[in-house]
Amino acid sequence: MSTPEHRRPLAPRRAGFALATGAVAILLVWALIDAVGDPDVASGVLVGGGAVLVVAAIGLRRASRRPDRTGTASRALVGQKDERDTAIVSGAFTVTGRVATIAVAAATVAVAVGADPLVMLRVVTFTVYVVLIGAFVVLSRRT
Amino acid sequence: MRNEIRRLREEAGLSQAALADALAVSRQTVNSLETGRYDPSLPLAFTIARHFGLSIEEIFHVDP
Numbered sequence: 001m002s003t004p005e006h007r008r009p010l011a012p013r014r015a016g017f018a019l020a021t022g023a024v025a026i027l028l029v030w031a032l033i034d035a036v037g038d039p040d041v042a043s044g045v046l047v048g049g050g051a052v053l054v055v056a057a058i059g060l061r062r063a064s065r066r067p068d069r070t071g072t073a074s075r076a077l078v079g080q081k082d083e084r085d086t087a088i089v090s091g092a093f094t095v096t097g098r099v100a101t102i103a104v105a106a107a108t109v110a111v112a113v114g115a116d117p118l119v120m121l122r123v124v125t126f127t128v129y130v131v132l133i134g135a136f137v138v139l140s141r142r143t
Numbered sequence: 144m145r146n147e148i149r150r151l152r153e154e155a156g157l158s159q160a161a162l163a164d165a166l167a168v169s170r171q172t173v174n175s176l177e178t179g180r181y182d183p184s185l186p187l188a189f190t191i192a193r194h195f196g197l198s199i200e201e202i203f204h205v206d207p
Contacts, residue, residue, distance in 0.1 A: 075169065082168040084181050143181050 015060050015078065022053050072140050088139045095135040096128055103127050145204045149177040151195045166190055 026049030034042035059074035072085045081089065107120040152162050152173075159177075163170040168187070175181035176191075183191065192199045 070169075072169075072171070082172050083184050083187060084172040084175060085169065087181070143175060 015064075019053060019057060019060075022049070022056065026050065026053070073136065084143060088136065088143055091139045091143075092132055092136040095139075096132040099131045100124070100128050144182050145179060145206060146176065147202050147204075148173070148191065151197075151202065152177070155195070162194075165194055 026045065029049070030042045030046045033045060056077050059070070059077040063070045063074050063078045063080055070080075072081070072088050075081045075085050076089050103124045107115075107124045110120050111117045148162075152159070155162075157165070159173045160170045163173045166173070166187070167190075172181065176183060188199050188203060192202055195202065
């Protein structure tokens with residue numbers, strides 16, 4: 001029976017590999033979308049994905065240098081979360097899943113009555129991310 | 144659920160960070176435990192009890 005979950009810091013080589021893998025994945029998606037003729041969306045993927053990578057790199061650096069001063073998000077991002085962090089992340093995803101189910105159903109109805117499917121897809125995606133971040137913040141403060 | 148973690152920690156002369164390190168959790172988790180915002184898992188409750196040399200019942204109390 002052990003309490004600690006993932007307090008061992010990511011090894012620098014492993015962290016570097018994770019960041020590099022993320023960068024390659026983003027470039028692949030960018031190239032794929034750009035190749036099918038949607039450069040605006042491709043640029044969005046590049047900027048959004050790059051921002052996530054930068055945040056991950058900062059979180060990694062903070063978590064390795066000052067683990068006591070990092071927040072749940074940083075610890076979760078770099079695989080150093082304890083059981084409370086895990087509870088917060090799980091709770092945020094639970095809320096997001098419930099909202100996503102309703103949002104997808106609503107979007108399906110909207111498309112059926114004539115809404116643009118691409119717009120509805122973007123609305124659902126945006127909603128899911130906003131709810132995930134909001135739920136994460138609220139649970140972090142309450143837990 | 145109420146608990147005696149803050150009192151026990153202060154009696155032991157430990158900071159939240161030191162206790163967190165001993166329990167292998169974050170300082171924020173210790174703070175949340177002390178303020179009652181977070182109830183620990185059974186394994187963590189056992190770890191806390193073992194750390195202070197007490198039983199779980201002596202540290203954690205169900206609210207009346």
